[in-house]
Amino acid sequence: MAVAIDLAGSTAPASTARKRTVTARKAAHTERETEAVPSLGGPLEPWWKLVPRRYGHVLHAMCSYMGMFPPALPRYFIEQYTQPGDLVVDPFSGRGTTALEACLLGREGVGVDLNPLAALLTSAKVDPPSREDALARLRELEKSYSKKKITEEPPPEIAMLFDQRKTLPQLSYLRERLEPSLRREDRFILAAITGILHGNHPRNPWDSRCLSVSMPNTFSMSPGYLRKYIRENKLKKYPFDAFEKIAQRIEHLYQEGVAPVRGRGAQDDALALGNHVAKNSAKLVVTSPPYLNVVRYGKFNWIRLWMLRESVQRVDASLADRTRTNLEVERTDRQLGLSDRLGFRKYTTFLEQAICRVAEVLRDDGVCVMTIGDVENGEYDKRLGLDAWAAIEKRVPLKLQTVIADRLVTENKVSRIWGENKGRATRVDRVLVLTKGDAMPAANFADPREIVRKMAELTPGAMRSIPDEA
Numbered sequence: 001m002a003v004a005i006d007l008a009g010s011t012a013p014a015s016t017a018r019k020r021t022v023t024a025r026k027a028a029h030t031e032r033e034t035e036a037v038p039s040l041g042g043p044l045e046p047w048w049k050l051v052p053r054r055y056g057h058v059l060h061a062m063c064s065y066m067g068m069f070p071p072a073l074p075r076y077f078i079e080q081y082t083q084p085g086d087l088v089v090d091p092f093s094g095r096g097t098t099a100l101e102a103c104l105l106g107r108e109g110v111g112v113d114l115n116p117l118a119a120l121l122t123s124a125k126v127d128p129p130s131r132e133d134a135l136a137r138l139r140e141l142e143k144s145y146s147k148k149k150i151t152e153e154p155p156p157e158i159a160m161l162f163d164q165r166k167t168l169p170q171l172s173y174l175r176e177r178l179e180p181s182l183r184r185e186d187r188f189i190l191a192a193i194t195g196i197l198h199g200n201h202p203r204n205p206w207d208s209r210c211l212s213v214s215m216p217n218t219f220s221m222s223p224g225y226l227r228k229y230i231r232e233n234k235l236k237k238y239p240f241d242a243f244e245k246i247a248q249r250i251e252h253l254y255q256e257g258v259a260p261v262r263g264r265g266a267q268d269d270a271l272a273l274g275n276h277v278a279k280n281s282a283k284l285v286v287t288s289p290p291y292l293n294v295v296r297y298g299k300f301n302w303i304r305l306w307m308l309r310e311s312v313q314r315v316d317a318s319l320a321d322r323t324r325t326n327l328e329v330e331r332t333d334r335q336l337g338l339s340d341r342l343g344f345r346k347y348t349t350f351l352e353q354a355i356c357r358v359a360e361v362l363r364d365d366g367v368c369v370m371t372i373g374d375v376e377n378g379e380y381d382k383r384l385g386l387d388a389w390a391a392i393e394k395r396v397p398l399k400l401q402t403v404i405a406d407r408l409v410t411e412n413k414v415s416r417i418w419g420e421n422k423g424r425a426t427r428v429d430r431v432l433v434l435t436k437g438d439a440m441p442a443a444n445f446a447d448p449r450e451i452v453r454k455m456a457e458l459t460p461g462a463m464r465s466i467p468d469e470a
């Protein structure tokens with residue numbers, strides 16, 4: 001179904017649009033929630049939903065990441081509430097969507113995330129080397145490649161995924177040689193590898209852009225499951241040339257050029273945001289905190305974490321510990337359902353602290369946009385974002401301007417593939433729009449359709465009438 005919006009013109013006279021905005025605001029104050037299309041009027045509504053889903057610079061898709069939001073979402077708020085040169089921050093940066101989108105728009109994008117994979121992706125995207133330097137470094141590594149230089153034997157669960165004569169030794173060598181903390185080129189090469197480490201093969205496997213046996217590339221299935229899957233489907237390990245495929249990937253990632261402004265990425269706790277961003281300096285924060293441990297970022301990325309020389313257990317434990325819902329609590333939560341007060345209370349305490357840190361770095365005229373998915377678990381429909389806000393709002397120095405309900409079109413991929421869709425899955429994202437001051441700063445675009453139109457124009461093959469999920 002096509003949404004009744006004409007990107008070339010207005011859907012309604014200005015007075016009607018104003019009335020809609022007022023009605024929407026009133027509704028927001030009573031119900032604390034604005035609804036999704038088609039009642040769009042004011043700037044604080046889900047305009048990004050009208051942007052073609054394919055919108056986004058090629059670098060965004062460097063490596064899939066769970067819980068990522070569409071680039072159109074941060075872009076909408078960056079366009080609406082910042083100027084070139086402003087600082088835009090994401091304390092839970094994931095694959096770096098907000099930070100990259102900010103840099104592409106000439107703002108300084110900064111992303112912090114505790115997960116080493118997220119920090120790597122964010123830094124590689126917002127502070128890339130030149131294409132020539134990345135390729136030159138790869139060639140240098142290829143020249144010095146020798147199986148004899150490899151010192152560590154890969155574990156059997158890694159060995160079962162890659163051809164052992166060619167691909168695996170090349171990857172093992174790169175894994176030992178790359179210095180992502182010291183060299184920008186190495187960081188970019190390693191980040192590029194994470195995106196092609198595993199994936200589905202096309203009809204002709206030699207055309208595959210990925211290096212593993214054929215498997216989903218979004219996340220890593222468990223080693224036990226994979227072993228059985230490989231055996232039962234008699235999957236073949238092809239002797240792909242890793243250097244060749246990485247070079248192709250790098251060329252692909254540079255095809256749309258790089259951002260005009262450099263940003264920063266850091267691996268750290270969101271609660272240490274002040275170590276990376278000065279007080280009162282950020283004009284905008286667009287972020288999506290973890291949702292009550294719905295996603296185990298370490299476990300689902302164990303193959304990529306091997307490549308990064310990181311331990312799955314350490315990553316999951318550190319993420320869980322930092323959100324004050326340790327694994328034991330998470331297990332208890334699962335047994336008791338999300339009504340479990342301990343899990344929810346600890347989560348809200350964490351969120352409160354995170355929002356306080358955000359408030360410290362935010363300018364007085366700053367805006368914080370926080371997306372929190374609803375959590376569903378059979379008996380309960382937990383509107384986590386709203387419930388958590390109600391629990392903490394009196395204790396945080398930000399004010400809620402509105403909540404935008406962003407209804408998701410597809411079911412949670414992870415839950416679906418893992419056959420866990422009866423358990424916890426995200427159905428609706430609540431986008432909390434918070435300010436430091438009493439009122440929203442003025443929006444840059446009186447007609448948000450202008451932003452939508454710009455994004456549609458940047459999307460190859462986009463239609464002018466955008467499909468609506470309603």
Ligand SMILES: C[S@@+](CC[C@H](N)C(=O)[O-])C[C@H]1O[C@@H](n2cnc3c(N)ncnc32)[C@H](O)[C@@H]1O
Nearest residue numbers: 067068069092094095097113114115269270322
């Ligand atoms: C929903 S994801 C964010 C995804 C991001 N918006 C994107 O587009 O990729 C939440 C992120 O929070 C990170 N995280 C969890 N606990 C954290 C903490 N204490 N400090 C910083 N990051 C944390 C996770 O690693 C994960 O990347």
